[in-house]
Amino acid sequence: MANGPDGISKIAVRGFKSISDEQQIELRPLTLLAGANSSGKSSIMQPILLLKQTLEAPSDPGALLLDGPNVRFTSTEQLLSQIPGRARNSEFAVRIELSSGRRLEAVFKREKGVGFEVAQMCCSDDGETLRIVPEMSHDEIRRTLVDFLAISLATIAKVEAGRTWSVYPERCFLSLRLRSKKTGLPQVPFIPTLPLSETFVPRLQGLIHLPGLRGNPRRTYPKSAAGPLFPGTFESYVASIIAQWQSKGDPRLLQLGLALGDMGLTWKVKAEPVDDTQVELRVGRLTHSKRGGAHDLVSIADVGVGVSQSLPVVVALIVAEPGQVVYLEQPEIHLHPRAQRRLAHVLADAANRGVIVVAETHSALLLREVQTLVVTSRLSTDKVKLHWFQRQDDGRTIVSPADLDENGAYGNWPEDFDEVELDAEKDYLDAVEGKGAGE
């Protein structure tokens, strides 16, 4: 299943927190990550978020910005796998694959007193791999490029024009540059056929991230840009996006109202500028429109928390472009079971538009509704991927993938939502039965 125009189709991680051995997840338009608490669901996405926040940092934070808006670490040790009986890892790796088959892998090594450094970067395209390590000499880089690009030494000598090759760290990546012999200064980055700036970087920066904790509803929100890129976490952009949709008469505003109404939350959302720096979000008190209801609006801070927590989710899914990854941590939090079911439809609508929705969930209802959407052909089987995260006895995370068939069934996927619900029901009935029998 191609994820739009060369979107991210696979993520692999190793050596990161509980993901000691390499685990990978295939991303499809609707990718559900499930598993018990602390099973490693977030850990598979956190390296991607680390890259995102490193690339988006206003000043160069070095190889990785550990404490940023998307993920917060305070020491390198917190990131590295430590499995009982094994030596602590000193490095972790993350690999991103695009639907075109292009791959980028970066290995980050902890250097005492320094933090993380990029220890290796591999770019692959059409089966050829370009491996870059920081200590490569001019001759090694030259030989590598000749092999990777399948060009002659004469051709590369022309490009060099008497200059020498060097490896340069560029935040979370490594680049190859030609250094002028006269000035000694590095010149433009040179990574032919795999220009990072045109492939991986925009996809990482384009990722929309909504964490599980989306903050308390506020009386006013600071004005911000309204996309298409959303540095940091997404919730701070919501008010300004709605304000922009309003001012431009964007039909997505109607879509937003319909989705929220369908979820039983509210039928209308309105952004009202307070001054040049702040916007207030007002929402309809009722869930469906009524005569005169257009004026029956209250601050989002005065309605149930379900509205303020779900609004960013729905806006993110509507604003995202095809091929863009939207990573939602527990989109169902604070939602009534009925709303959780309807949320699956909003996720499916975005997936059907080609958005790559990655949702970490504990909701059996959400999963069940996705299954129903598949059975009723409102979501095709090749658009859905399930990943179940489990911790082994030694703490390692193992990921089990599954596909839904045309009946929405996932076979032997180790999902335990049903078991938990069934066991709860059984225990309750057994208890009532036992009490009735005088046990």
Place this chain on the structure above:
Amino acid sequence: MKAKRSILLVVDASVARSAGETEHPVSSCCRSVLVSIRDICHRVIMTEAIQEEWHHHASNFTRRWLVSMYARRKVHRCEGMHLSHLDQACEGLSAGEQDGLRKDLCLVEAACAGDGIIVTRDDAIRGIWHKCHDRLVLAKPVKWINPVTDGIQPLECL
């Protein structure tokens, strides 16, 4: 513990109904059997006739159980195997027994399409069956399991 071989068995609606009730000790035995079928990784047959009976008698608990079995691809939907010479088999049975046999014949037909196991609380049909099954030509022998009197052990030994 998972079975070495996943058996295709028939679960009567009488078990589905009791599993959702609190009649001691019948209901808890029925629930245990259903949970064991799932845990042991056996599968169930759903013919149209059995499905209809289930719809009439399913409780919250049994609906959840069936949904989880469907999700795990452990429900096999098929037609039962038609049994011929039924009139011959009915010879010597009382009118009531004949009615009972015809009413629950769908369980036997489904069992013949699977691995010949029927899980039911209904000992009456089991008794009738023992009187007449010699007169029928069956693809495989039929084995009956009562969750209350037999428990889950027969399932584990299949």
